Amino acid sequence: MQTEVHMAKKTSYYDYLRQEMTDMVEQLELPDLCKQSLKSRWLDQVVWADKKAEECRRWHYRLRLTAIVGGVLLPAVVGINFQLGNQLGKDNEYFRFWFPYVPFVLSQIIAVSAAAEEFMRFGDRWREYRQLAEELKAEGWEYLQLTGPYRYKTHQEDDSPPPLSRSRMSEVSVEDWKALKPQTENKESTTHQDVYTLFAGRVESLIKNDVQNYITALQQKQAKEQEQIKHILKTVEKVSTDKTLFAKPTPPPQQPPYGAANPPHNGFGAMGMPAQHPAFNAPGQPSIPPVPPQNTPMAQTAFAQPPAAFAPPPAPSAPMPQPTVAQPPAAFAPPSAPMQMAFAQPPAAFAAAPSASAPVxxxxxxxxxxxxxxxxxxxxxxxxADGPDGGNNACAWTVNKVIQDASLTPLGANPNYVPAVLDALKQGRGELVPRESAKAGDLVVADGEAHIGIGLTDGCSRVLSNSSSRACFVWESDTDFDGSYGGKSTIYRLKS
Known part of the structure; x- marks a missing residue:
């Protein structure tokens, strides 16, 4: 008699989650079409986003830990290779042959791990998928339990805009509130059938927002890669057309040996004089021009005594005729005027230039x-969306991102807080300018320090700032932000 043993298949968390949510959906008092839509759209997206988040998290940890642990071990392996390689290599030929390859292989593993993480962006994708999964779960639980926006019935006109997404509920810009039509609420209890359309609209809004953020990030990454490729191509072109890199080096000119300007002749220098002391032929001093050989008769010229600084060495024990120098060369003539007279007036190159600090x-x-x-x-x-509150309060964060892209130091002790940015401008980083003198690139601060943007035109008639409702740097308004903050804006010009 054979006994069959059936091993129960281990149920994964995602199968458990799908089964539990499916059972709950089946218990709702909804038409079959609505139930099928909930399972195919909302529940499928929840499980998919949760699974992708876990997958990206595992790969992020694997690659990062590989790079970190490998970076810690590499110096130790290199040290062992130098310290023990020679000693153990004498007795173990296998060790001597293979161990030097270990540091190279380890360094390549570290480089590949870091490059893969940078290219695949597992850490960023993990956070994005986790955020989407949790938002969908929270929306689903509110709908299943009829809480939050699904608690009471909401009467809304048929041509009103679709409901706002969860990411925009914390703070909505003024223009969004103006676009919404008046709504009236009552305290009537609601059912899942009554708020099904509201829930479906909010789920679609969450999914669309996630897709839009992904496409925006992908476009930014592609633009950055294109700039890097252009820079590499320019560098390659510059190197390939630089002929000096392949030119043969020119040998330096041969310098005459020291003292060769007056070569000796039979033990005597020029004009039959004894070989001069090195002081006469010091580098930088003019040498006495050569003359015919000693056996050529020539008229003897009397020379006056040269200056003491150029006096020849003491005469040897055997007396030799000492010629006299009538007049020293012009190069050795003493100055006719005191030295300080030559510097009485400063050179023209050092003359004080007119003050030009203001134009500069x-x-x-x-x-x-x-x-x-x-x-x-x-x-x-x-x-x-990476800014404060998912982009809802990211106006100062966006302005500092622009300033940092311009290779400048961000503003404010807290770069995400408009009053801190304004304090930095008032304490020397900027200057207050009137509207008629405003230029494109000036910073525009809304009334009450509630918002900040950057002028696009002279006079700052058009200002670009962060849109809280879209979590995007796209809101173009007038100087006073289309009156959204109730007062006049102030304009500052960055000085450093």
């Missing part, structure tokens, strides 16, 4: 504005 300062400020404007146009349209 204006030029520097104009250059800063141009850099800020260029970075503003470059980053226009980027997602600010």
């Amino acid at each position: 300062q204006q030029t520097a400020l104009a250059d800063l504005n141009a850099r800020i404007l260029a970075s503003t146009l470059k980053l226009r349209g980027i997602s600010t």
Whole structure:
């Protein structure tokens, strides 16, 4: 008699989650079409996002830990290779042959792990998938338990805009509130059938927002990669056309030996004089021109005594005729005027230039504005979902991101807080400018320090800032942010 043993298949967490949620959906008083839509759209997205988040988390930990542990072990392996390689290699040929390859292999593993993590962005994708999964779960639980926005019935006109997503509920910009039509609420109890359309709309809003953030991040990454490729191509072209890299080096000119300007002749120098002391032929001093050989008769010229600084060495024991120098060369002539007279007037190159600090300062400020404007146009349209509150309160964060892209130091002790940014401007980083003198690239602070943006035109008639409702750097308004903050804005120009 044979006994069959059936091993129960281990149920994964995702199968358990799908089964539990499916049972709950089946118990709702909804048409079959609505139940099937909930399982195919909402529940499928919850399980998929949860599974992808766990997968990216595992790969992120694997690659990061490989790079970290390998970076710690590599110096130790290199030290062992140097210290023990020679000693153990004498007795163990296998060790001597293979162990030097260990540091190389370990360094390549570290490099591959870091490069794979940088390219695949497992850490960023883990956080994005986890956020989407938790938001979908929270929305589903509120719908199943009829809490939150599903607690009471909401009467809304048919042509009103779709409901806002969860990521936009904490703070919505003024223009969004103006776009919404008046709604009335009552305290009537509701059912799952009554708020099914509201729940479906909010789920679609969450999924669309996640897809849009992914596409925006992908476009930014591709633009950055394109810039890197262009830079590499320019470098390669510059190197390939530089002929000096392949030119043969030119040998240095042969310098005559020391003292060769007056070569000796039969033990005597020029004009039949004894070989001169090195002081006469010191480097940088003019040498006495050569003359015919000694056996050529020539008229003897009397020379006056040279200056003491150029006097020849003491005469040897055997007396020799000492010629006299009539007039020293012009190069050795003593100055006819005191030395300080030559420096009575400073050279023209050191003359004081007229003061030009004001134009230079204006030029520097104009250059800063141009850099800020260029970075503003470059980053226009980027997602600010990585900023505070998922982009809802990211106006100061966005402005500092532009300033940092312009290779400048971010503003404020807390770069995400508008009052801190304004304090930094008032304490020397910026200067207050009137509207008629405003330029493109100036910083525009809303009334009450509630918002901040960057001027796109002279006079700051058009200002670009973060849109809280879209979590994107796309809101273009007038100087006072279209009256959203109830007062007039102030304009500052960055100085450093």
